[in-house]
């Protein structure tokens with residue numbers, strides 16, 4: 594069975610046994626009764642005068658042990674250049690249909706968009722400017738990042754392009770937990786990254802994960818407390834999800850006692866909500 598037939602069969606059976614997460618999520622995919630032209634889709638699309646643009650950058654230096662997002666760790670300069678050139682073509686194509694709408698947000702996600710070079714970001718922003726010239730005064734432009742993938746020059750360049758919100762996965766402030774999550778940099782690198790972002794951008798989001806291998810209630814509270822010290826505008830606190838075909842699944846199968854149970858995660862969730870509210874977060 595080829596890949597397309599496999600996908601069709603899996604959709605028809607309402608199952609996708611091998612799990613790779615993408616955007617839109619797998620639940621959004623369905624078989625169309627008949628092929629659709631893009632002009633038909635545009636006709637049926639919302640009549641809103643506004644548009645939100647999501648740009649997927651599927652490159653990472655490493656795959657974290659829990660991650661099932663749609664990405665590759667085999668980026669090289671040629672694939673990066675080629676991908677950005679195709680993206681610019683897509684942006685121009687969509688601009689033909691939606692370019693008269695006012696852009697309220699642009700989001701670079703996936704993946705680790707800060708693996709792109711300044712030159713590649715310049716190319717993408719130029720394509721966006723040409724295809725979607727109308728911009729809301731309150732537009733939000735976000736770039737996702739990882740602590741070991743940017744320097745100050747890149748951040749300054751992003752700011753000059755109009756980026757006003759940065760998001761970064763931190764996950765934990767404990768060295769052993771960081772290593773078990775598959776991230777090969779130090780806590781000091783993470784802290785330097787947070788500092789560089791919060792010094793430059795008025796809106797910073799930090800992601801943390803609870804339920805990592807070896808994590809305890811105390812070590813989670815420690816990580817959360819350290820992250821709160823930076824007073825970022827948003828903190829996203831995720832329970833780890835152990836999905837098929839991940840390193841964390843193998844790890845949990847061998848040593849389940851090193852992981853929070855689901856009941857533990859519910860309790861930690863409630864504690865997080867209470868703590869965040871007490872710190873003024875909504």
Ligand code: SF4
Pocket residue numbers: 652653654655656657660661662664703704705739762
């Ligand atoms: S850096 Fe983010 S997107 Fe990349 S593998 Fe890790 S969690 Fe997934």
